[in-house]
Amino acid sequence: MPEVGAEGQARLKTARVLCIGAGGLGSPAALYLAAAGVGKLGLVDFDDVDLSNLQRQILHGTKDVGRLKLDSARDRLRDLNPNVAVVAHEVRFSADTAPDLVAQYDVVIDGCDNFPTRYLSNDVCVWAKKPNIYGSVFRFEGQSTVFAPHLGGPCYRCLFPEPPPPGTVPNCAEAGVLGVLPGIIGLIQAIEAIKLILGNGETLVGRLLHFDALKMKFREFNLRRDTQCPVCGDAPTITAPVDYESFCGTRTDVPAISVHELKRRLDDNEPVRLIDVREPFEAELARIDSAELIPLRQLGERMEELDRDAYTVVHCHTGLRSAQAVQFLRANGFRNVVNLAGGIDAWSDEIDPNVQKY
């Protein structure tokens, strides 16, 4: 292609792209960036490959189930293009590791699925003056933009100064996502990365592209940098990483028991009240016998149905929403309430394989 040429190929070969997450968005993005011949492709991820995610996490196959996503991704990408230096960073993308990771790359692709990581990657990229290519998906809709205040656009915090209240925005595993959809959004992210590397075309800096798969429509919104933004504004008040879990209200270090401990208590007929805080459609997919359904969003108005002194175990899909429920209930005087670590997902893995995974 004349727009790329030998010089463009050379630029791609020296380019360094960091992909945060090797899941639904990171899979298509990393595959195409490797195929395009990006010189160095870094990956950060801490999860294992799960069968229920393969419809969208196409870097991985059935033979990889149970492996680290990082290992499976590295094998697949090296197989696709051995000339790409694939670097698997076996660390959590945290306030401690993020600045050093981002410093090693020219462009960052944010393919994460949680708010603490999203704010962290935003802040670190703003400080390091690296473009942060954003993508998100929800059911049948997705969106993408490039956050780059140093190139004239806004950052994530200009749009969302505060995270949503915990529990109000479900992630993909909880809300579901059309498996094909992250393919589209992840590829838009990959295209933006290539344009930024080549210095060619009009990037999504200052524009948000929204895609509705049901209507098959793309819409575009102009975005402006907020001069009052605490990170990229004219007088920033946040200049170093904060405690992102606390900021987003997603701390999960509440009192908890394992699925094995719950099984033992149930088998021994010890008094246990088991509360399921997932959505009704999730309970239709899979449930633990004896669990009572009180969706997290109804917990405030229905907590009087519970006994403040009774031993109560709260569970959800993976243990995040239930941790918020435990935090909330303890703050309201429920002294004997604990979280089920790993949620129904762990129950299915370790106790009862007949409970369907989703």
Ligand SMILES: [Zn+2]
């Ligand atoms: Zn900003």
